[in-house]
Amino acid sequence: MIVVFLASILLGAVGGLMAGLFGIGGGLIIVPVLAMLFAAKGFPEELVMIMSVATSLATIVLTSIFSVLAHHRLGSVLWDKVLAMGPGIMAGAALGAVVADYIAGDVLRVIFIIYLLAMGVQMALQLKPKPGQQQPSKALDLGVSCLMGLLSSLLGIGGGTLIVPFLVHFQTPMRNAVAIASACGLPISVVGTIGYALLGRDMVQLPDWSLGYIYIPSFIGIVLTSTFTAPIGAKLAHRLPSEKLKRYFSLLLFVMAAKLIWF
Template identity: 35%
Template sequence: MEWVANNLTTVLSLIGTGVFAGLLAGLLGVGGGIVIVPVLYFLFQALGVSADTAMVVATATSLATIVPTSVSSIRAHHSKGNVDFALLKAWAFFILIGVLAGSVIVTRIDGNYLTILFGVIATLSALNMLIGKKDALFSSLPGKIGQRVIATAIGLFSSLVGIGGGTLTVPTLTFCNYPAHRAVGTAAAVGLIISLPAALTLLVAGNTPTDAPPGTYGFVNLIGFICIVPLTVLFAPLGAALAAKLDAAMLKKVFAVVLIITGLRMLVQAAL
C-alpha cells in the first residue's frame, strides 16, 4: 500500500489504460495490444525507464493482459458460433512456432528494433482502417503451405510487438474472402494461442532489466497487469453498448488518425 501511495499517478495511469483499451475493444473491435503497448511505452519512459526497456516491458505486459481478455472474448464469440475451430486446428502449431521464435527474439533483441516494428505495424493497421478496401483481395485462403506461412508470420510478428490475434488475423482473413464475423471470433482464439505461451516465456525466461519499472518480473510488469486487466474486461461490454448508439465508423477513423500519429512518433523516436 505504501508503494501505491507513493506512485499514485502511475497506478491511476495504468488503470486509465485498462479503461481506454476496454472501451476501444468493445466500441471498435480493436485489439487491446495496439492501445496498451504505446501507452505503456510512453508511460514507462515518463517514469525514467529507458526507451529500450520500456518497449520490451510494454510488449510483454501487453501480451500478459491479452490472456484473460481473449478467454472472455472467445466465450462470447463461441456462443454465437463465430469461432472456426477447424481453421484453428490447422493453424495452431504454426502460430505457436512463430510465437516461440518471437518470444526468444524479444529476450535478445534491442528494444529499439521492436519499437520500429510496432510503429510500422501500427501505421499500416491504421491506414487499413482509413482507406482499406472492403472487398476481398483473394477468392479464398491459400493452400496448406500458404496458410502455414501466414500462421507462423502472425505468431511471430504479434509476439514481437505485444499484440493479440485481431490486428493481423482479421485483415488477413477478410482479405481472403473470409466472413468478417467469423474472422473476428477466430482471431480472438488466435490471440490466446499467441499471448499465453509468449507471456509465460517472457515472464520466466526474461532477465529483468536493471531500470525496469517496479513490479516487473522477467519482462512482465505485474502491477500493470493487475491494474489493466480488470478494467479492460469491465469496460469492453460498455464499449460494445456505446457502439450501438454512436457513429462507430467515424470514431474508428479518428482512432486510426491517432494511431498513425502514435506509430510515426514511435518511429521517429526510434530513429533519433
Template identity: 40%
Template sequence: MPFDPLSLALFGLVLLIAGVSAGVLAGLLGVGGGIVIVPVLFHLLGLIGVEEHVKMHLAVGTSLASIIPTSISSIRSHIRRDSVDRDLLRSWAPWVALGVLVGTVLAGAMRGAVLTAVFAVVALAVAVHMTVTTQETRLSDTPPRGVFKGLTAATIGAFSAMMGIGGGTLTVPTLVLCNYPIRRAVGTSAALGLIIAVPGSIGFIIAGLDAPGRPPLSLGYVSLLGLLLIAPVSMLTAPLGARLAHSLDPRNLRRAFAFFLGLTSLRMFYGLLT
C-alpha cells in the same frame, strides 16, 4: 527505482483508463487490447524513469500478459454469438503458436528501439490498408491453404508476439482480404489472441529475468503492477465491446480499427524521434 505517491497514483489512474479502453477494443475489434496497452505503457514507463533499453520490452511483455484474461472474456462473448470459427481456429492454432515462439525469441534479442520500430511500421501499414481499401477489396475468395496457410498464420503469430498484440491487428484484415465476414474474423481473432498471449508472456518473463533496469514489481519483462491494474477492468469491459461489434455498421467498425491503428503508430514514431 523509487516512486513518489503522486506519480504512483497518476500511473495507476492512466493504467485503469488504458484497461477500460483495451477491454472495449478487445471485444469490438478483436485486437486483444495490446494496440492500446503497448504505447500507453511505453510512454508511461519512460515518464517514471524506466531505462530506454527495457521499457519497450516491458510494455510488450505486460501487454501480452494482460491480454490473457481479456481474451478469455472476449472469447466467451463471441462464442455466445457464434462468431468464432472453430475449424479455422484449430487449423491455424499450431502455426500461430510456432510463430509466437520465433517472435518471442527474436524480441528477446532485439534492442528496444527495434521493437518500437516494428510496432510502429506494422501498425501504420495495417492502418493504411484499412483506410485505402474497401470492404469489397479481395485478394482471394477463401483463406490461405496448404503452405500459405502455415506461413500466414506463423507470420501473424511472430509479429503479434513482437508487438505485444493479440493478433487481431493482423488477423482481421488478412481474413477480410480473403472474403471472410468481418464479425466472424473479429471473433476468431479474439480466440487466436489467447494462443498468442500465453506463450508470448511466458517467453517475455523468461527473457527478462536477469535484465537490469527494470522497475519494482516486475517479473521478467512483465510489470505486475500494470498487469494487476489493467487486466481486471479490461476483462470486465470486453463484453461491452463484443456487444458493440454486433450492433455497429461494418464500415464504422473498419474505420474505428484504422483510426486506432494509425493513431497508435504515429505516437510510436514520435517516441522514436524524440
C-alpha cells in the same frame, strides 16, 4: 509504482473501450502508452519497449478468454480452422518473444511505429479485406499462421488485425474470421507471455514488481478495467457512427506514432 498502477487503470479503461468500439486489439493503444509511461518513470531505455510489449500481451490472455467464450456461445468459432492454425501460431508466438529479447529496443520501437502508421492509414481510408477465390493449402496455413504469431508476439497484440484479413481473403465470412482470430489470440498471448516471463527472469536492470519483462502493477491495473469497458465499447459500436469515429481514431494513432518517434 502507485502512479504507474493508477495510470494503468485509466489506460485499461480507455484501451478496452477503444478495442470494443473499433474491433481492434487493445495492444494498439496499450503498448505505445505504456512505453511513454515507462520512459517517463525512468525505466531503463533498452527495456521500455520490450516491457510494454510483454505487459500488453499478458493482459490479452484474460480478454481473449472472455472474447472466445462470447464467440463460442454464438457458434461463430470454426474450431477446425483454429486447430489448423494453432501449431503455427504458437511456434511463431514463442519465436516472437525470443526475437524481441535479442533485438535492440530502438528496433522494436520502429517496428511498432510502422504498425501504428499502417493501422492508422487503414482506419483513415476505411480499407477492408476483400474475399479471394480459393482456399489456402495446409503449408500456406502453417507458414502464415507462424508469421502472424511471431508478429503478434513481437508487437504485443492479439493478432486480429493480421489474422482477419488473411481469413477473409480466403473466403471465410467476416463473422467467423473475427471469432477465429479471437480464438487464435489466446495461444498467442499465453505462449508469448510465458516466453517474455522466462526470457527476462535473469535481467538485473528490471524494476521491482516485474515478472520477467512483464510489469505486474500495469498488468493488474489494465485488466481490472479493460475487461469491463470492452463490452461497453462493443455495445456503443452499434449506436455511434463508428465509421466516422474510426477516422478520428486514426489521427490518434498517427499522434502516438509521432510521439514514439521523438520520445
